Every structure is written in C-alpha cells, then in structure tokens.
Amino acid sequence: MIPESVRVWVEEVRALCQPESVYWCDGSEEERVRLTAQAVQDGVLIPLNHDKLPNSYLHRSDPTDVARTEQVTFICSRAKDDAGPTNNWMSPEDARAKLTPLYAGAMRGRTLYVVPFVMGPVGSPFSKVGIELTDSLYVVLNMRIMTRMGAAAWGQLEQTGGELTKCLHSLGDLSPDRRFICHFPDDNAIWSIGSGYGGNALLGKKCLALRIASVLGRDQGWMAEHMLILAVQNPRGEKRYVCAAFPSQCGKTNLAMVVPPPAMLEKGWKVWTVGDDIAWLRPGPDGRLWAVNPEAGFFGVAPGTSNATNPNAIAAASRNTIFTNVALKPDGTVWWEGHHEPPVDGILDWRGRPWSPGSGEKAAQPNSRFTAPADQCPSIAPEWQDPAGVPISAILFDARRPNVVPLVYQARDWQHGTFIGATLASETTAAATGKVGVLRHDPMAMLPFCGYNMADYFGHWLEMGTAVAHPPLIFGVNWFGTGEDGRFLWPGFGDNLRVLDWVLERCEGRGAAIETPIGNVPAALDLDGLAIAPAALERLLRVVPEQWAAEAQEQVSFLERFGDRMPAAIWAEHAKLVAATAARVPATVE
Numbered sequence: 001m002i003p004e005s006v007r008v009w010v011e012e013v014r015a016l017c018q019p020e021s022v023y024w025c026d027g028s029e030e031e032r033v034r035l036t037a038q039a040v041q042d043g044v045l046i047p048l049n050h051d052k053l054p055n056s057y058l059h060r061s062d063p064t065d066v067a068r069t070e071q072v073t074f075i076c077s078r079a080k081d082d083a084g085p086t087n088n089w090m091s092p093e094d095a096r097a098k099l100t101p102l103y104a105g106a107m108r109g110r111t112l113y114v115v116p117f118v119m120g121p122v123g124s125p126f127s128k129v130g131i132e133l134t135d136s137l138y139v140v141l142n143m144r145i146m147t148r149m150g151a152a153a154w155g156q157l158e159q160t161g162g163e164l165t166k167c168l169h170s171l172g173d174l175s176p177d178r179r180f181i182c183h184f185p186d187d188n189a190i191w192s193i194g195s196g197y198g199g200n201a202l203l204g205k206k207c208l209a210l211r212i213a214s215v216l217g218r219d220q221g222w223m224a225e226h227m228l229i230l231a232v233q234n235p236r237g238e239k240r241y242v243c244a245a246f247p248s249q250c251g252k253t254n255l256a257m258v259v260p261p262p263a264m265l266e267k268g269w270k271v272w273t274v275g276d277d278i279a280w281l282r283p284g285p286d287g288r289l290w291a292v293n294p295e296a297g298f299f300g301v302a303p304g305t306s307n308a309t310n311p312n313a314i315a316a317a318s319r320n321t322i323f324t325n326v327a328l329k330p331d332g333t334v335w336w337e338g339h340h341e342p343p344v345d346g347i348l349d350w351r352g353r354p355w356s357p358g359s360g361e362k363a364a365q366p367n368s369r370f371t372a373p374a375d376q377c378p379s380i381a382p383e384w385q386d387p388a389g390v391p392i393s394a395i396l397f398d399a400r401r402p403n404v405v406p407l408v409y410q411a412r413d414w415q416h417g418t419f420i421g422a423t424l425a426s427e428t429t430a431a432a433t434g435k436v437g438v439l440r441h442d443p444m445a446m447l448p449f450c451g452y453n454m455a456d457y458f459g460h461w462l463e464m465g466t467a468v469a470h471p472p473l474i475f476g477v478n479w480f481g482t483g484e485d486g487r488f489l490w491p492g493f494g495d496n497l498r499v500l501d502w503v504l505e506r507c508e509g510r511g512a513a514i515e516t517p518i519g520n521v522p523a524a525l526d527l528d529g530l531a532i533a534p535a536a537l538e539r540l541l542r543v544v545p546e547q548w549a550a551e552a553q554e555q556v557s558f559l560e561r562f563g564d565r566m567p568a569a570i571w572a573e574h575a576k577l578v579a580a581t582a583a584r585v586p587a588t589v590e
C-alpha cells in the first residue's frame with residue numbers, strides 16, 4: 001500500500017518541479033523493457049552489440065559531470081558542529097532556500113519518475129526504504145540494478161514502521177554552478193540537483209546507504225561503512241568473512257572478487273563476493289559483528305578491469321549492464337584503458353569522438369563505470385542476500401601509499417584499530433573531481449561519506465567495539481608500496497589473498513608475527529608460486545620508526561581539527577604511537 005504521506009510529497013514535488021507527467025515505477029521486467037526502449041529513443045542509452053553483450057547499453061554523460069563532486073556535497077544538520085570539520089555544511093533552511101528555486105520548473109517537459117527502493121534484502125527488518133523522485137531515466141534504470149527497486153518497497157515500508165528516506169533528484173540544467181547534493185539527516189531526506197553522475201544521483205548509494213545510514217546507525221546502534229565484504233575459505237575448509245574499507249578507486253571491487261593465484265587454488269583456497277562497496281554492520285546475538293551488503297549491483301570502475309585483473313567483474317558485466325563513459329568499438333562492444341583486448345581501429349572515445357591509441361588522450365573517461373547486477377557475478381556468495389548478514393572476523397583499512405605504510409599490520413586491539421582507521425591517509429584518485437595523487441586524510445575511507453561529525457563517528461566506532469564480545473580484528477594494509485624506481489613492489493590482485501591468509505590465521509590465534517611500534521607485521525607470508533625479491537618483501541613489510549614519528553607528527557593537525565569533540569581514546573592511541581616511535585625501536589623483519 002502506498003502511504004498517503006508519500007502521495008502528498010509526490011504532489012508537492014510535482015507542483016514545484018512541474019514535470020509533464022508523473023510515472024510510478026513498479027520494478028517489473030515489462031517496465032524495464034519499456035523504459036529502456038524509451039531511454040534509447042531519447043538518446044540516453046546507446047544499444048550495444050546484443051550478441052556479445054546481451055541487453056547492455058552505453059551512456060555518455062555530460063563531460064562536466066563524470067565524478068562525485070565533494071565540494072558541492074553538504075550535510076545540512078541543524079547545528080554546524082554536528083556536520084563536523086570534514087563536511088561542507090549548510091543550515092537546512094539555507095539549503096532549502098537555495099535549492100527550491102533551482103527545482104522550480106526544473107522538470108518541465110520531462111517525466112517525474114517515482115522510484116521506490118529497498119537497501120538490503122527485501123523482508124529483512126534491518127533493510128531501509130527510500131523513494132527517489134527523479135527526472136533521469138538513466139537514474140531509474142541504474143537504480144533498478146543497484147537496489148531492490150519497485151513495488152516490493154511498499155510492503156517493506158509497512159514492515160519497517162514507515163521509516164523512509166525521501167530522495168529528490170533533478171538533472172536541473174547540469175550546470176556545475178547549480179549543482180548541489182544536500183543531506184538532511186534530521187529529516188531523513190536528500191536533495192540532489194544538477195548532476196546525473198552515480199554517487200551524486202543514484203541516491204540509494206552514497207547518499208542513503210552511507211551518509212544518511214551512518215546517522216541512522218549511530219542512533220540505532222549499528223554501522224554504515226565504505227567496505228567490501230568477502231568470504232574466504234582456507235584449505236582446511238574454514239570459511240571466514242572479511243570487511244575492507246578502501247578509499248574510492250583503490251581496488252575494493254577487485255579484492256571483493258579476487259581469484260586465488262594458481263598455487264593457492266591448487267591448495268584449495270576459495271573466495272566469494274558478498275559486497276564490493278558498502279557494508280552495514282550490526283552486533284549479532286552471538287557477540288560478533290554481522291555485515292550485510294545493502295546494494296543489489298556493482299557500480300564498478302571500468303579502466304583497469306580485465307580478464308587478468310578481475311575476470312569476475314568482466315563476467316558480471318557481460319550482460320544486462322549499463323556502461324557509462326567507456327569507449328565504443330565498431331562492433332558495438334566496449335573498451336577502456338587496461339582492457340584485456342587490444343584497442344582496434346575505429347574506436348569512439350567516451351565522448352563519441354574518433355580515437356586512436358596514439359592520440360595521447362584516454363579513450364575511456366578515467367572514472368568510467370559499469371553498472372551490473374550482483375547476482376551475475378560468478379563469485380557471488382550463495383549467502384549474499386542472507387537477511388542476517390555474515391559474521392565478520394577481520395576488518396582491513398587500506399591506504400594507497402608509496403611508502404611508510406607496510407603491506408599489512410595488525411592493530412593491537414579494537415581501540416588501536418579505530419585509531420588506524422581514523423588516521424588513514426591515502427592518495428586521491430579520479431573517483432572525485434580534483435587533483436589525483438595528493439595525500440589526504442580519509443578516515444575509514446569515509447571522508448566523503450560520513451553524515452555527521454567524524455569525531456562522534458570515531459566515538460561510535462569505539463562504542464561498537466564494546467557492544468560486541470568478539471569484535472573483528474583490525475588490520476592496516478597497503479597494496480601500493482613502490483620501490484626507488486616508482487614501480488609497485490607487490491603484485492596485488494590475486495596475490496592479495498596471501499595477505500588475507502595471514503590475516504585470517506591471526507584471527508584463529510595462529511600466524512607468526514613480529515611486533516613493531518605500529519602493531520604486528522607477518523613473520524612470513526605464503527609466497528608459494530610468487531617470484532618476489534627478498535629485498536622487495538623486506539621493503540614492503542618494513543616499519544621505519546622515524547617515518548612513523550613523522551607520520552604521528554603530521555596526524556596532529558588533522559586530529560586537532562575536531563577539537564574537544566575528539567574522543568580521548570583516539571588521542572591516547574596517538575600518544576602511544578608517539579612514544580613507541582620516539583623510542584626508535586629498530587625495525588627488523590626476520
């Protein structure tokens with residue numbers, strides 16, 4: 001049953017935005033076929049070669065609208081302090097006053113689509129319901145892949161007592177000057193205008209499942225995190241689950257779908273994917289943290305994805321997929337930098353212009369994407385939609401750092417792990433507009449996604465560690481260490497499972513480790529079948545106290561930004577790092 005309050009809201013938005021018509025989505029297959037045909041007719045989607053990529057389409061976005069725009073993303077809490085120093089803030093009144101005129105008449109000549117959706121498995125008491133009102137058919141068709149979209153949401157809404165995130169989206173005139181992504185945590189609402197890009201426009205994803213959900217989680221005793229979830233089974237047949245927080249474009253999708261290297265496959269290692277971007281974590285009745293992937297699809301980064309780096313993603317995106325801003329081959333298939341197939345003559349770049357390998361330009365936009373249903377992934381875990389979620393043994397925090405941070409190290413305990421997450425600093429990527437390769441603090445990889453003051457968020461993390469008797473062990477990882485020549489030292493991809501092997505051994509109370517000032521590093525890794533120079537491994541696992549003393553010093557100004565609101569436990573961990581590195585313990589790896 002559609003609640004009357006929803007009808008009233010849709011009517012208010014209709015009166016404001018003045019669409020030509022209003023269409024209520026039901027999520028049916030017949031509707032998908034009809035709306036897809038409409039999108040092709042409107043030029044929103046370009047059909048691809050349906051023999052080679054069945055039921056798949058290409059979308060070319062406005063060239064100024066290709067990534068998340070953090071500078072125009074706002075948390076509109078009542079008090080500025082509740083948004084904290086890492087978020088842009090506008091008062092709810094100012095935001096409404098600024099955006100209302102932009103919405104006025106913005107949908108003239110367009111259809112207003114009402115998109116009901118569920119984040120999390122339908123029927124689960126933990127799932128959340130949103131309704132996105134949008135004038136973008138591209139958004140509708142992506143939401144259909146990324147969420148459980150359609151009539152099922154109405155039943156879910158009854159089950160969850162009417163708790164609802166109202167999401168309003170309009171492409172507006174796509175002008176970057178009139179682009180705003182505003183979150184109203186006190187009203188459980190999101191207003192987005194001026195962008196059709198994924199994270200700005202598919203409001204179930206970053207806006208609801210992270211920013212709004214992080215606030216709901218704080219208030220309701222759970223956590224919304226920018227984490228993949230994967231299942232790993234060792235040759236003994238022990239299946240364990242791991243969550244990993246990586247900044248955008250640092251390989252979450254690749255790790256979530258990792259294929260064991262041949263030597264480990266032979267020994268019997270197995271891996272399954274539960275989620276590739278977002279995890280909702282809750283204390284379970286058994287004293288462990290249980291994780292659910294609230295999404296139903298992958299919005300993965302295309303460049304660099306190949307049969308060599310991520311065959312599961314290639315298979316997942318082999319049908320029923322929407323590609324955004326990739327290059328188009330003359331045979332109606334797609335291409336991007338790092339694809340396993342070599343470029344051919346006649347490629348059109350992401351803007352539809354003729355392209356050749358020597359042109360010096362990228363054929364695919366560096367943040368080009370594929371939107372693919374999760375259940376098409378060959379590695380999807382049979383339990384990926386279990387309403388209870390999966391019990392988490394370990395949490396990884398990944399930094400993209402050329403040096404300082406070792407390949408892997410283990411936090412002493414949950415509080416120390418929270419500190420490692422809180423002080424995570426990583427090089428920027430193309431997932432957001434702005435300069436690439438600049439070191440920035442990205443606590444828990446949530447900098448752009450936390451819907452409230454991050455000092456309180458750290459406090460919530462600390463509390464969650466005490467809310468469960470058996471919290472996951474926490475590890476820092478860095479796949480991106482480089483040698484003197486600037487080349488990556490660690491092969492990454494499938495070989496990252498060697499690191500997970502050690503991580504899970506530690507979770508079982510096994511796995512030899514060496515104590516360092518920042519935590520434990522492996523005494524040894526299973527390197528069977530991997531040719532890596534001992535000097536490279538030494539460098540990867542090295543902890544240089546002087547570098548960490550400098551790191552600790554650099555962290556001060558970041559931590560100070562939170563003033564009195566910063567939990568004392570975070571400063572206590574910082575003091576421990578200062579003390580441990582000041583002692584200049586020689587870093588030895590045996």
Ligand code: OXD
Nearest residue numbers: 199248249277299431
């Ligand atoms: C994403 C991101 O799209 O983190 O997942 O930007």
Ligand code: MN
Nearest residue numbers: 226248249277
């Ligand atoms: Mn992400």
